[in-house]
Amino acid sequence: MTLGERRNLIKGLVFISPWIVGFLAFNLYPLIASIWFSLCDYSVLSQPVFLGAQNYVDLWHDPVFWKALRNTVVFAVVAIPLSTFLSIGLAVLLNQPITGQGIYRTIFFLPSLVPAISLAILWQWMLNGPMGLVNNLVRPFLNIINAVTGSHLQAPDWLNDPNFALWGLILTGLWGTGQAVVIYLAGLQEVPAELYEAAELDGTNAWQRFLHITLPMLSPVIFFNVLMSIIGALQTFAVPYILTGGGDGPGRSLLFLATYIYQNAFDYWNMGYASALALCLFVLIIGLSLVTVHYGEKKVHYSGR
Amino acid sequence: MNPTRSSVPWLSRVALILLGVLFLLPFFWMVSTSLKPLNETMKLPPQWLPSSPQWHNYPDAMQAMGPFWLYARNSLLLAFLNVVGTVFSSAFVAYGFSRLDWRGRDGCFFVLLATMMIPFPVVMVPIYGLFRALGWIGTFQPLWVPAFLAGAFNVFLLRQFFLSIPRDLSEAARIDGCSEFRIFWQIILPLAKPALLTVALFQFMATWNDFLGPLIFLARENQYTLALGLQALQGTISGTPWHHLMAASTLVLLPVLVLFFLTQRTFIRGIATTGLK
Amino acid sequence: MAKVLIENLYKIYPAEKGRPEKMAVDNANFEIQDREFMVLVGPSGCGKTTTLRMVAGLEEISRGAIYIDGKKINEIPPKDRDIAMVFQNYALYPHMSVYRNMAFGLELRGVPKEEIRRRVDSAARTLGLLEPDNLLERKPKALSGGQRQRVALGRAIVREPKAFLFDEPLSNLDAKMRVETRTEISRLHRQLASTMIYVTHDQTEAMTMADRIVVMRYGKIQQIAAPLDLYHQPANLFVAGFIGSPPMNFFTGTLTASRQGTLEFVEKVSAGQTPFRCPLSSETSRRLSSRQNREVILGIRPEHLHPNSLTSGVNLEATVEVVEPMGAETFVYLRTGGHTCICRTTQIEFMDLEGKNLNLGPDLSRAVFFDPETEAAIPA
Numbered sequence: 001m002t003l004g005e006r007r008n009l010i011k012g013l014v015f016i017s018p019w020i021v022g023f024l025a026f027n028l029y030p031l032i033a034s035i036w037f038s039l040c041d042y043s044v045l046s047q048p049v050f051l052g053a054q055n056y057v058d059l060w061h062d063p064v065f066w067k068a069l070r071n072t073v074v075f076a077v078v079a080i081p082l083s084t085f086l087s088i089g090l091a092v093l094l095n096q097p098i099t100g101q102g103i104y105r106t107i108f109f110l111p112s113l114v115p116a117i118s119l120a121i122l123w124q125w126m127l128n129g130p131m132g133l134v135n136n137l138v139r140p141f142l143n144i145i146n147a148v149t150g151s152h153l154q155a156p157d158w159l160n161d162p163n164f165a166l167w168g169l170i171l172t173g174l175w176g177t178g179q180a181v182v183i184y185l186a187g188l189q190e191v192p193a194e195l196y197e198a199a200e201l202d203g204t205n206a207w208q209r210f211l212h213i214t215l216p217m218l219s220p221v222i223f224f225n226v227l228m229s230i231i232g233a234l235q236t237f238a239v240p241y242i243l244t245g246g247g248d249g250p251g252r253s254l255l256f257l258a259t260y261i262y263q264n265a266f267d268y269w270n271m272g273y274a275s276a277l278a279l280c281l282f283v284l285i286i287g288l289s290l291v292t293v294h295y296g297e298k299k300v301h302y303s304g305r
Numbered sequence: 306m307n308p309t310r311s312s313v314p315w316l317s318r319v320a321l322i323l324l325g326v327l328f329l330l331p332f333f334w335m336v337s338t339s340l341k342p343l344n345e346t347m348k349l350p351p352q353w354l355p356s357s358p359q360w361h362n363y364p365d366a367m368q369a370m371g372p373f374w375l376y377a378r379n380s381l382l383l384a385f386l387n388v389v390g391t392v393f394s395s396a397f398v399a400y401g402f403s404r405l406d407w408r409g410r411d412g413c414f415f416v417l418l419a420t421m422m423i424p425f426p427v428v429m430v431p432i433y434g435l436f437r438a439l440g441w442i443g444t445f446q447p448l449w450v451p452a453f454l455a456g457a458f459n460v461f462l463l464r465q466f467f468l469s470i471p472r473d474l475s476e477a478a479r480i481d482g483c484s485e486f487r488i489f490w491q492i493i494l495p496l497a498k499p500a501l502l503t504v505a506l507f508q509f510m511a512t513w514n515d516f517l518g519p520l521i522f523l524a525r526e527n528q529y530t531l532a533l534g535l536q537a538l539q540g541t542i543s544g545t546p547w548h549h550l551m552a553a554s555t556l557v558l559l560p561v562l563v564l565f566f567l568t569q570r571t572f573i574r575g576i577a578t579t580g581l582k
Numbered sequence: 583m584a585k586v587l588i589e590n591l592y593k594i595y596p597a598e599k600g601r602p603e604k605m606a607v608d609n610a611n612f613e614i615q616d617r618e619f620m621v622l623v624g625p626s627g628c629g630k631t632t633t634l635r636m637v638a639g640l641e642e643i644s645r646g647a648i649y650i651d652g653k654k655i656n657e658i659p660p661k662d663r664d665i666a667m668v669f670q671n672y673a674l675y676p677h678m679s680v681y682r683n684m685a686f687g688l689e690l691r692g693v694p695k696e697e698i699r700r701r702v703d704s705a706a707r708t709l710g711l712l713e714p715d716n717l718l719e720r721k722p723k724a725l726s727g728g729q730r731q732r733v734a735l736g737r738a739i740v741r742e743p744k745a746f747l748f749d750e751p752l753s754n755l756d757a758k759m760r761v762e763t764r765t766e767i768s769r770l771h772r773q774l775a776s777t778m779i780y781v782t783h784d785q786t787e788a789m790t791m792a793d794r795i796v797v798m799r800y801g802k803i804q805q806i807a808a809p810l811d812l813y814h815q816p817a818n819l820f821v822a823g824f825i826g827s828p829p830m831n832f833f834t835g836t837l838t839a840s841r842q843g844t845l846e847f848v849e850k851v852s853a854g855q856t857p858f859r860c861p862l863s864s865e866t867s868r869r870l871s872s873r874q875n876r877e878v879i880l881g882i883r884p885e886h887l888h889p890n891s892l893t894s895g896v897n898l899e900a901t902v903e904v905v906e907p908m909g910a911e912t913f914v915y916l917r918t919g920g921h922t923c924i925c926r927t928t929q930i931e932f933m934d935l936e937g938k939n940l941n942l943g944p945d946l947s948r949a950v951f952f953d954p955e956t957e958a959a960i961p962a
Contacts, residue, residue, distance in 0.1 A: 001408070002642055003657055004642045004657075005407070005408060005642070008405060008406055008407040008408075009407045009408055009409070011401075011405055011407065011485050012401050012405045012406075012407030012410055013401075013407070014401070015397055015398060015400050015401025015402075015405065015485075015489075016398045016401040016402065016413065016455075018394045018397060018398055018453065018454045018455045019394075019398040019417065019454065019455040019457075019460060021454050022451060022454030022455055022456075023416070023417070023420065025432075025435065025454070026428060026432060026451060026454070027420045027423060027428065029431060029435070030427070030428035030429075030430075030431035030432050030435075031423065031427070031428065033430075033431035033434070034427055034428065034430065034431055037430060037431065044433065044434055044437060090324065093317055093320055093321050093324070094321070096317060098317075098318065098321065104321055104325055105573070106569070107325050107328050107329055108324075108325075108328055109573070110328075110332070110562070110565070111328060111331070111332075113510060113561050113562070113565055114558055114561070115513055115514040115516075115532060115557055115558060115561060116514055116516045116532070117516060117531075117532040117535045117536055117554070117557060118335075118535070118554035118555070118557050118558045121535065121539055121550050121551075121553075121554045122331060122334075122335050122551070122554055123331070124539075125334075125335075125338065125547055125550065125551065126331055126334065130349065131346070131347050131349065131351070133330065133331070133334045133351065136349075136350065136351045175328065175331060178328075179576055182573055182576045182577055183576060183577060183579075185577070186577035186578075231422065231424070234424070235424045235425065235426060237426070237516075237517055238516040238517060241516075242516070242536055242539070245539065245540055246540070257426070258424075258426045261426045261429070262426070262429075262517075265429065265430050265433070266433075266521060271430045271434075274430055275430050275431075278424075278426045278427040278429070278430065279427065281424060281426055281427065282423070282424060282427045285422065285424055286422065289422065471671060471673070473669045473670075473671055473673040474673050474675065476638075476640050476660075476667075476669070476673065477667070477669060477673035477674075477675075477737075478675075478686075479639075479640070479659075479660045479661060480638060480639075480640075480660045480661060480665065480666065480667050480687075481661070481686050481687035481690060481737075481741075482661035482687055482690040482691055483661070483690060487690070492675060495677045496676060496677055
C-alpha cells in the first residue's frame with residue numbers, strides 16, 4: 001500500500017468508526033451470542049448452561065411455537081398482497097388530475113404516522129364487538145344479507161374471536177398503507193406519459209394499459225416494497241401486543257413469533273429458548289427474502305439498465 | 306391510469322371520496338369518542354357526535370395516566386437525543402462511505418447493507434445482556450446511545466445524497482487546505498441540509514413511535530415514555546374508560562401530526578425518494 | 583514562482599475485473615520554467631488531466647517524481663504544495679458567497695483578515711467582479727458561467743501560489759465567453775508573471791495561450807515545443823494533424839527519381855486514376871535520398887496549397903467538391919486522384935466552382951515528410 005492509500009484507509013476507518021463500534025456491539029456480537037445462547041439454558045440471572053440442540057428439539061415439539069409460526073406466516077401471506085393491492089389501487093386513483101390530490105394523499109398517508117400505541121388502542125376500540133365502529137358499519141350490511149338469504153350472520157367480536165382476531169389485525173394494518181401509497185404514487189409519476197399515449201393509439205383499454213405498462217414500470221418499486229414488507233411483517237410485535245394487553249389474543253390467535261420470543265425472554269426469562277426461536281425467525285426471514293428476490297429477479301423489469 | 310386524459314371517470318371520483326371518508330373515519334371516531342362523556346361512548350346505535358364536547362376529558366386523561374408531563378418530557382428527551390445522535394453519526398459515517406476512497410470500503414458497505422436484514426428479535430436478548438452487564442438496564446442509555454453509533458438505514462440514505470455532490474468540490478477544498486473533517490463539517494454538511502432534515506424527521510417519528518425499546522430497557526415508572534404510560538393506562542382500570550383512552554391516544558398522536566403538517570413537503574419527498582431509491 | 587519538473591512520471595491503474603491494467607501516463611518527462619505558461623494538450627484519454635492531477639496531488643503517482651522549485655513533492659498533500667487549481671466545473675462552494683469562496687483558502691491558512699480583504703479586493707478588481715456590479719456578496723448560483731469562472735480564477739489568484747493549474751477551464755463556456763476568458767487568462771499570466779500549467783483538448787487554446795506546448799496521446803508525450811515550432815515542425819503525423827485548423831493535408835506517395843536527377847513525389851492512387859507529381863528541390867532531394875523508391879507521406883498545410891497557380895513540373899490538378907467562403911478567407915475542399923485535401927486562400931471567391939478542376943501549386947519548402955510506418959517526421 002502506498003502512503004497515500006494508507007492515509008486514505010485511516011481516514012476512511014476513522015469516519016466509519018462509529019458504525020464499526022455499533023456493528024460489533026449490536027450486530028456481530030449479538031448474532032454470535034444468539035447462536036450460542038440458543039444452544040444453552042440461559043436466564044440472564046445466571047450463567048448459560050450448554051444444552052446442545054435441546055432447545056431446538058423442544059421447539060420442534062412445541063405446539064405454541066407452531067401456532068406462533070402459523071400466525072406469523074398467515075398474517076404475512078394475507079396482509080401483504082392485500083396491502084399491496086390497496087396501496088397500488090389508491091396510488092393509481094390518486095394519479096389522476098383531480099382537485100385536492102394533495103389533500104387525499106395526506107388523508108391516506110396520515111394513518112401510517114400514528115404511533116403504535118395510539119394505533120393499537122384506537123383499533124382496540126374500533127374492533128370492539130358490541131360498540132366498535134367497525135361492527136356498527138358492518139352490521140347494516142349483514143342485516144340486509146340476513147334478510148335476503150335468511151342466514152344468521154353476526155358481526156364478529158373481533159378481538160375475542162379466535163377466528164377473526166387476525167383479520168382484525170390485518171384491517172388495522174391496511175389502514176396504515178399510506179406510506180406505500182406515497183411511494184407508489186411517486187413511482188407512477190415517473191412513468192413517461194408517451195408510453196400511455198402510444199398504447200392508446202395502439203387501441204388498448206385502460207385495464208390493458210395498467211397491466212402492460214403501469215405494472216411493469218412499477219415493478220422495481222413493488223419488488224422493493226414487498227421485500228421490505230415481508231421483513232417487517234414477520235417481525236410484527238407492538239400492535240398485537242398492545243391490542244391484547246400483553247397477551248396472545250383469543251386462542252393464541254394473535255401470538256406472533258416476535259411476541260413468543262418476547263414472552264420467553266422477558267416474561268419467563270427463558271433466554272436460551274428465546275434465542276432459538278429468534279434464530280428460527282431469522283432463518284424464516286432470510287428464506288422468504290431469498291425466495292422473493294429470486295422470483296423478483298425474473299419478473300422485475302428495469303428500464304434503462 | 307392514464308394521467309393525460311382530461312376528464313376523470315366519475316367512478317374514480319366516487320371511489321376516492323368513499324375511501325377518503327373510510328380512512329378519515331377512525332381519526333374522527335377517535336376525537337369524537339375523546340370528547341364524549343363515558344356513557345355516550347357506549348351507546349348503541351352509535352352516536353356520531355358528542356352531545357356537548359367534554360374538553361375536560363383531556364386533562365382528566367392526563368391525570369389518569371399519572372405523571373403525564375414527566376412521560377412527555379421523557380419522550381421528548383429521547384427523541385431529541387436520538388435525532389441529534391442519528392443525524393451526526395450517520396452523516397459522519399456516510400461521509401466515510403461516499404466522499405473518501407479507501408481499500409475495503411465497498412466491502413464494508415456491503416456488510417452494512419447486510420445488517421439491515423437482521424431483525425431486532427434476533428439480537429434483542431444478547432443486547433439486553435450487554436446492557437445489563439453495563440448496568441444500563443433501567444436507565445435511558447440503551448435508548449439513545451446506539452443512535453450515536455450510526456444506524457445502517459440512515460447511513461445508506463445519506464450516502465446516496467452525498468454521492469450526488471460533485472467530487473471537485475472536495476478536491477477544491479483539499480487544495481484550499483481543508484482537513485477531511487473540515488470538508489465534512491464546512492462543505493458537505495451545509496450542502497446536505499435537506500437530506501439531514503429528512504433523516505431528523507424520520508428519526509423523530511421512529512423514536513416517538515418506539516414501543517419495544519422502552520418496554521424492554523426501562524424499569525421504573527418515572528422513566529416511562531408516553532407510549533409506556535399510555536399502555537399502563539390501558540391495563541389499569543376495569544371497565545375501560547374509552548373516552549380517556551381516546552383522549553390520551555390523541556394527545557400522543559398530536560406532536561406527530563403537528564410535525565408532519567409543518568414539514569409536509571420534506572416528509573413526502575423523503576419517503577418518495579427512499580422508496581424509489 | 584517556480585519551476586516544475588516532471589521526471590519519468592507514470593500513472594498506472596491496476597487491472598480489475600472487466601478491465602485490464604491501464605497506463606494513463608507513460609513516462610512523462612518535461613520541465614516547466616519559472617513563469618512559463620505550459621499547455622498540455624491532446625484528445626480525451628491522452629493523460630493530460632491525469633498528469634495535472636498528479637502535480638496537484640489529487641492523484642497518486644505510480645512511478646517517477648514531481649519537483650516544485652527543486653523540492654520533491656510526491657508524498658506532500660495538496661494543501662502543502664503551494665499550488666492553486668481552477669476546475670472545469672468551477673467547483674465553487676454553493677453555500678458560500680463569492681467573497682467567502684475566495685477567502686476560504688486564506689482563512690484556513692491563518693492569513694490575517696485585513697490581508698485577506700486586501701487580496702480578495704485586488705483580485706476582484708482585476709477580474710471585473712466589482713464593476714459594473716459588486717458580486718462579492720452573491721452566491722454562485724446567482725452568477726453566470728463566465729462570472730463563476732472568474733470567481734474560480736480569483737480563488738486561485740488570492741492564494742499567490744507557486745504555480746497555477748488549470749483543468750480545461752473554458753470547456754463549459756459558450757464560444758464567445760471562451761474567447762473573452764481566454765484573453766483574460768493570458769492577460770493575467772503577463773500581469774502576475776507566474777508559472778501556469780494549463781490542460782485543454784482544444785488546440786486553438788493551446789496555440790494562442792502557450793509559451794510551450796506538450797502534446798500527448800495515449801499517455802505518451804508526442805512533442806514539446808513552442809506553438810509555432812509545433813506548427814511548422816511537427817515531430818510526427820499525430821502532432822501534425824492535431825495542431826492547426828483546418829488540419830494539415832496528408833498525401834501518401836512514393837519518391838522516385840526524376841529526369842533532373844532530383845527526387846519526385848508521386849501520389850499513390852487506385853487503379854485507373856492519374857497520380858500527381860511534385861518534383862522536390864535538390865536540397866530536399868538530398869535530405870530524402872535514402873528514401874528513394876520508398877513510400878512516404880507528404881504533409882502540407884491548407885494555406886500552402888495555392889489555387890490556380892501553375893508550378894513547373896507540378897501537375898497537381900484536383901476537383902472541387904465543396905467551397906466554404908468564410909469572409910476573410912475561403913476553404914476549398916478538393917479531391918485528387920487518390921486523396922482529398924483542403925486548400926485555404928484569401929484570393930478571389932471560388933463560387934460555382936463545385937465540380938470544376940483547379941490547379942494547386944504546393945509550396946514545398948513548407949512541406950513535412952513522414953515515414954508511413956513510424957509516423958515520425960523525417961528530420962530536416
